[in-house]
Amino acid sequence: MTEVIRSADELREKVAGWKRSGMLVGVVPTMGALHDGHLSLARAAREQSDRVIVTVFVNPMQFNNASDLEKYPRDEAHDLALLDSEGVDVLFAPGVDEVYPDGFATTVSVSGITEPLEGAFRPGHFDGVATVCSKLFGMTQAGRAFFGEKDWQQLQVVQRFVRDLNIPVRIIGCPTIREEDGLAMSSRNVRLSATERATAPVLHAVMQAAASDMRAGKPVQTALMDAQAELLEAGFRDIEYLELRTVEGLRPAPDLSQPARMLAALWLGDVRLIDNIAV
Amino acid sequence: MTEVIRSADELREKVAGWKRSGMLVGVVPTMGALHDGHLSLARAAREQSDRVIVTVFVNPMQFNNASDLEKYPRDEAHDLALLDSEGVDVLFAPGVDEVYPDGFATTVSVSGITEPLEGAFRPGHFDGVATVCSKLFGMTQAGRAFFGEKDWQQLQVVQRFVRDLNIPVRIIGCPTIREEDGLAMSSRNVRLSATERATAPVLHAVMQAAASDMRAGKPVQTALMDAQAELLEAGFRDIEYLELRTVEGLRPAPDLSQPARMLAALWLGDVRLIDNIAV
Incomplete structure (x- = not known):
């Protein structure tokens, strides 16, 4: 016990x-x-x-x-x-x-x-x-x-x-544990409405797609701008940050010349969500 | 070894x-x-x-x-x-x-x-x-x-x-360890000139006398003011503080109604000295 x-x-x-x-x-x-x-x-x-x-x-x-x-x-x-x-x-x-x-x-x-x-x-x-x-x-x-x-x-x-x-x-x-649809598990997720919960996995999907685009050669800033537009379109609001940073010092990473992490914080309804992935 | x-x-x-x-x-x-x-x-x-x-x-x-x-x-x-x-x-x-x-x-x-x-x-x-x-x-x-x-x-x-x-x-x-003449031991004491070294024990003597006066009923602020005058007279300069404080929280102690400590910092030549005693 x-x-x-x-x-x-x-x-x-x-x-x-x-x-x-x-x-x-x-x-x-x-x-x-x-x-x-x-x-x-x-x-x-x-x-x-x-x-x-x-x-x-x-x-x-x-x-x-x-x-x-x-x-x-x-x-x-x-x-x-x-x-x-x-x-x-x-x-x-x-x-x-x-x-x-x-x-x-x-x-x-x-x-x-x-x-x-x-x-x-x-x-x-x-x-x-x-x-x-x-x-x-x-x-x-x-x-x-x-x-x-x-x-x-x-x-x-x-x-x-x-x-x-x-x-x-x-x-x-x-490692981050995710729901089957990709949403990072968080104690705050229970506060999402049914509609918001259906939208929430878009965050991880958009981040994965942006990371994939960057690896394929799309400029980092362009990929991030496009991702932001998709998130707002999907119903997220107030994107506080969606950035590429160096893995350890969290310095701005203008390209993929060193190990990088994409990190995001934004709002869905009145719930603040964060996520991050390796790029 | x-x-x-x-x-x-x-x-x-x-x-x-x-x-x-x-x-x-x-x-x-x-x-x-x-x-x-x-x-x-x-x-x-x-x-x-x-x-x-x-x-x-x-x-x-x-x-x-x-x-x-x-x-x-x-x-x-x-x-x-x-x-x-x-x-x-x-x-x-x-x-x-x-x-x-x-x-x-x-x-x-x-x-x-x-x-x-x-x-x-x-x-x-x-x-x-x-x-x-x-x-x-x-x-x-x-x-x-x-x-x-x-x-x-x-x-x-x-x-x-x-x-x-x-x-x-x-x-x-x-407990503070003192020289025979009362000067609190400090690594900085070696920087005192011979004349300054002769003056230095006056600090502890004046503090002890002020504490004794307080215990005998002299108002705390008067005792501290008189002590400051004696220290300046003896050759100390720039008294940064000479105060009575509560033992633990180091709050100002206007009288001896609770356990108190007298603390001092001042200069002798180009050496900064500190000391403190129970009152």
């Missing part, structure tokens, strides 16, 4: 026992509302660690938008049942006061790689991510941590601060 | 071996130019840990003044001899490129407690302290870290971010 722990002190004791037995701890940080994408991370953790902790914490510090925070889906009973079926050892689900007690005053900030893309549209978001992940690595003392490539920029940010602060955890990126 | 290690990878391997044997690691972060104050920390670490690492790194990120950084005394051979005589296991002395390699982009910041006193006169100083200490805790994986009370505000800042980021290290503050 997956054990639910809510206090950092109790988690520390649990982990200390494991560590004394020489066990390697794997952690999967999540915000709950678990789907197959999360479960694929739990499975990777299960395969590559002796004990697995999945954390569920909807982190207010990484939400720049109060309404998005409020609407973020939560269903702990369902999450617990899923984690139990995957053989996860601990569901760590602390309250906000446990993570940010009175007097809390510390921020972990990453410069450079946090500035474009999500950073440009979600001020303070990556400070929240880096700070809470630092805390979760400290609390769990995990030797391995598993993140989805769906949040590609987040994965780069986490790898950056872990290396910079010499935190003894290895960050492992895992 | 104290072993000198310069690479974080090599240190990690050394520490991993200790940890496998269940040993508790103590660390004493320093900027070198070691004196009896540092050695008292090494002795405390020796008593309270199975293995002791003293780090020597003159951290450019915590110097707001290029000249102060340049003039900061360095004598590694002497430091090593002292640490060897104290039975320290490892002197970790990384180069700047080892601590801040190309691409380094992360800052640990503490708000609130970092703003007055040193924070007001040394912009960015505590970001540098918190960031490098986070790194040293990660690199050494120490279970205990020893800091001098001489840098009282620094001690509070380190305790704050360690608690906030759930870093699994216990911070232990150790």
Whole structure:
């Protein structure tokens, strides 16, 4: 049975026992509302660690938008049942006061790689991510941590601060899990209407087609402009970015002369979707 | 023999071996130019840990003044001899490129407690302290870290971010070590001329007298004003602060109704001195 722990002190004791037995701890940080994408991370953790902790914490510090925070889906009973079926050892689900007690005053900030893309549209978001992940690595003392490539920029940010602060955890990126029609799994997808849900897979299809065109020699900027027009035509709105970036530093990639990633953020109804693919 | 290690990878391997044997690691972060104050920390670490690492790194990120950084005394051979005589296991002395390699982009910041006193006169100083200490805790994986009370505000800042980021290290503050005439030991003291060195102990004497007056009922602000006048009369210049603050939150303390600390920073010739005492 997956054990639910809510206090950092109790988690520390649990982990200390494991560590004394020489066990390697794997952690999967999540915000709950678990789907197959999360479960694929739990499975990777299960395969590559002796004990697995999945954390569920909807982190207010990484939400720049109060309404998005409020609407973020939560269903702990369902999450617990899923984690139990995957053989996860601990569901760590602390309250906000446990993570940010009175007097809390510390921020972990990453410069450079946090500035474009999500950073440009979600001020303070990556400070929240880096700070809470630092805390979760400290609390769990995990030797391995598993993140989805769906949040590609987040994965780069986490790898950056872990290396910079010499935190003894290895960050492992895992492939994006998609619905059969190509839509990247996301906890926010449940907020799409039936019509929007039918439109949503167009994002991945258009990105794949643009990537294919680029590989066939179409200029990068032309391919991106054409893709934007197709997305607006399909019913998406407010394309915040649809860009080609270098894989690691996320610098603008004007062509395919180095490994590149196409990344997108846009809105469908009142749901913000993101996706990214290798090019 | 104290072993000198310069690479974080090599240190990690050394520490991993200790940890496998269940040993508790103590660390004493320093900027070198070691004196009896540092050695008292090494002795405390020796008593309270199975293995002791003293780090020597003159951290450019915590110097707001290029000249102060340049003039900061360095004598590694002497430091090593002292640490060897104290039975320290490892002197970790990384180069700047080892601590801040190309691409380094992360800052640990503490708000609130970092703003007055040193924070007001040394912009960015505590970001540098918190960031490098986070790194040293990660690199050494120490279970205990020893800091001098001489840098009282620094001690509070380190305790704050360690608690906030759930870093699994216990911070232990150790009493300020003084010369026989009362001058707080500091690596910067060697830069005092003979005349200045003769004047320097007046700082501690004046602070003690002011504290005594306060305890006897003299109003706090009057006692501080009188003390400032005496210091300027004695030959100190540019008193940056001489204040009474609450012990933990470092909030202004208008009276002795709660535990308080008197803290001072001022100049003697071209050397900046700091000190603090319980009141």
